[in-house]
Amino acid sequence: QVQLVESGGGSVQAGGSLRLSCAASAYTYSTYCMGWFRQAPGKEREGVAAIYRRGISTDDTYYADAVKGRLTISQDNAKNTLYLQMNSLKPEDTAMFYCAAGVRSGGTCSLFAWGYNYWGQGTQVTVSS
Numbered sequence: 493q494v495q496l497v498e499s500g501g502g503s504v505q506a507g508g509s510l511r512l513s514c515a516a517s518a519y520t521y522s523t524y525c526m527g528w529f530r531q532a533p534g535k536e537r538e539g540v541a542a543i544y545r546r547g548i549s550t551d552d553t554y555y556a557d558a559v560k561g562r563l564t565i566s567q568d569n570a571k572n573t574l575y576l577q578m579n580s581l582k583p584e585d586t587a588m589f590y591c592a593a594g595v596r597s598g599g600t601c602s603l604f605a606w607g608y609n610y611w612g613q614g615t616q617v618t619v620s621s
Contacts, residue, residue, distance in 0.1 A: 494518055494610040496591050501615030508581050508619070514574040514591030514612055525594050525601035526567060527608060528576045530587035530617070537590070539603025541565035541576060544596055554601050559585075581619045588614040 495517035504510055512528070527542035542554040543565045553565055564577040574591050594601075594608035601607075 494593050496593065496610055496612035498589065498591050498612040498615040501589060501617045503618040503620065504581055506581060506583055506619055506621050509577070509579045510581065510617060512576040512578065512589055512591075512615060512617075514576075516572045516574070516593070518572070523596045525596045525608070526565075526574045527592045527594070527601065527603065528563075528565060528574070529590045529592060529603075529605060529608075530585070531590070531614075532587040535587075537605040538587075539605065540589075542601035542603060543567055543574070544601050545569060552601065554603060556603055578617070581617075583619045583621050585617060586619050587617060589617050590614045 497515050500512040525542050525544050528540050529537050530540055531537040540556045540559050544552045562580045566575045591612045592608035593610040
């Protein structure tokens with residue numbers, strides 16, 4: 493039911509910034525978490541951030557330790573669009589980035605890929621030194 497399309501990837505130098513967007517074809521249910529994942533060649537898919545709207549102006553956000561302070565997840569519920577603002581990018585951030593949607597459970601949003609049911613096609617982020 494949910495289709496996700498990422499955009500905004502590209503190539504930047506270390507220390508630069510990118511803003512990724514994820515447009516959904518349908519509104520997510522109130523129980524859905526929205527997340528960003530990345531996967532580099534030969535590595536497992538890694539969750540970097542997730543978000544859940546639990547109030548009109550209250551979002552629960554979750555971040556991997558490796559990206560705290562550099563990446564910020566947000567969403568525009570009216571547009572049904574997810575964003576990932578990435579600052580101070582490092583070569584280690586180079587990966588295919590995916591947005592995903594999954595049903596919230598246990599009162600939290602996970603950063604594990606198996607917790608998400610719907611996936612976008614990905615957008616490539618390359619950070620050069």
